[in-house]
Amino acid sequence: IVHLAFRPSNTDIFSLIMKCPQVKALHIPISYMRTISSSAQMYLKMQGIELLEGDVWGHRKDINEYSEVSQHVYDRIKQYLQEGMQEEDIIDKLVRETRLSQDFISFLVKNN
Known part of the structure; x- marks a missing residue:
């Protein structure tokens, strides 16, 4: 991405x-x-x-030109999927938790 x-x-x-x-x-x-x-x-x-x-x-691009998605985000996605949460609920919850955009979280959930 x-x-x-x-x-x-x-x-x-x-x-x-x-x-x-x-x-x-x-x-x-x-x-x-x-x-x-x-x-x-x-x-x-x-x-x-x-x-x-x-x-x-x-x-902050003045400190680091690149930004990586934390492993914690991937772990939470996996956890929520294993718990049987609906994709929309996972997306809403992670948008609030991570402040990442809805489109971005949706992409991560679909490709996890």
Whole structure:
């Protein structure tokens, strides 16, 4: 998953996908989602890459350029799935606990 903290152009998206062919999702701030061209959205869909909306909270890029999802989040997803919780309930609960975006948590639950 790659989070873009800038407004990506079609060229940015195509270049990223060419350089990172294993990417599964692009995470983009809500304010930039409306400006992604329909051709870029169609290209991502054809490549099987999800376009997720949301921000990365609490990450300071001046300290570390990368941010990783804590193992605790994956453990909680696994725990809730084993307890038989519905996906929607898991997503709602983890959004409150982690402050990660709903799209992002949904992607993690579906791919766990």
